[in-house]
Amino acid sequence: MAPLTDSQVTVLPEAEWQARRDAHARRVRQWTGPHQERRLRREKHPVLDFLFTYYSHRPAHLERWHPGHGVVLAGASAREYLRWKEYTAVPEGVTPLPLSPQRRFTAGFVRDLLAATASRPPRLGCFGLHEWAMVYRAGEVRHEAWPLRLGSAGTDAVVEASTIKCSHFDAYRFFTEPARPLNTLAPSREGQVAMEQPGCLHATMDLFKWAYKLAPHTPSELVADCFELAVDVRALDMRASPYDLSALGYEPVRIETERGRADYVRAQVAFTERAAPLRTSLVALCEALLADHPDDPS
Template identity: 65%
Template structure:
């Protein structure tokens, strides 16, 4: 492990860290406010609900700002951070007790570090064309389809035909486990939870979205600006994920990426490659963070 132990490196004046906290909260409320409003109306959103239902980081947690390791918060109002056991008081203010946090969450930190490090060593594999979403509705009755409030663009028969004519190569277990019983044997890979570290690769849309999950799994050690960066990338990846799905989401403003056509597949691969590149520095930041926590 090459990472150095995390040390206190900066003292933030009260007005400085409060400004950063306010900026973070305003940034993520672009997403959390509409989510709250939809919930109050009882309105489902097949694209954006995923960020708050599949992922377990509640909106209130996303809005909460943490500075991350190596930062001391000065001023009386910093004492409010002592409500969380990860924080401790110093002569200069309040800071994350990095060693105590790392010890209490060691298994999680070790797993995140191992998974992301292994993923970063691999070249992105492109060309799955988002067919995992198609495999999740393969041969299902209309009432069984997960997002059955929205029609399938090609209907049930047309959707099944795409699955049957394609080579499905999904290596992400948390996508594969939602395949229908009939679709699972059609996958060229059979990922399991035990092989997750072995199969994960940076071209996978779900691996890119999961950077958000790994960032909040290290909360409150992850600087909230990094959590927000990972969240915003996950939002945009999710949009492509569902644009390439069999659902017709035109009424929500999502133009389909028709992966059943050559042109649609080419667009999917271009955007998939771009997201893999965008995720690279975020993944490295989480590798550096988890490595430093293990060395603390």
């Protein structure tokens, strides 16, 4: 491969990229370490397991540091990255390979989805009722080890007295059959780009998914930022759920009350603000990746 020009890449000296690699591993092990310990004990966590089971990025992959698009790792030890098929050697060192056609399609979809989401005002009136709709009139619940705060009948009554406005397909698809007709929206996979909006907690958590799906072209610091936000959002998601998780230190946000709904909206606004620059960074990354292939139809 021909040498890369200075305008195309940033070359990181060995000491610099190794320091960033080690800092990233220390940062994410505060989450991956306890998760792996729970797995060894065969212990389930109704809040945090979601980040490693619903999302397909394994803990070992989250711990792995990548420099990101347009970066070359200099120094002899950079050759350790060649064990992964996404990297190639260049005269300046080691760098991620260009995107395949399939992954260019993914980058185009992510760009379109996140740019469309960012273009809309946040809608803040859902109050996390998607979790309630997932247990509405259900014979069994997903987190069977944890009680419903209001019991089954009380949970059903909250759903029936509420207006459900879930815009996120991957939350809506877990609604019980009796709950689906109660949703005032009709999210679908095909309509995802047209419907997602920045106030949605699940759309915010999904920034983590879009970040890791573009790895190793996503700088791992950005992946970790998205993951950390997803951890915090997931906590609110389950605190506002019908489950009683106070024994784990998650005090409920009682969205069946006026005060609880106000608390939920305040947290939702804060998460929307935290998510905005991360969404912008991911859109910019997608555009940079696609600009490397200007003749590609995506």
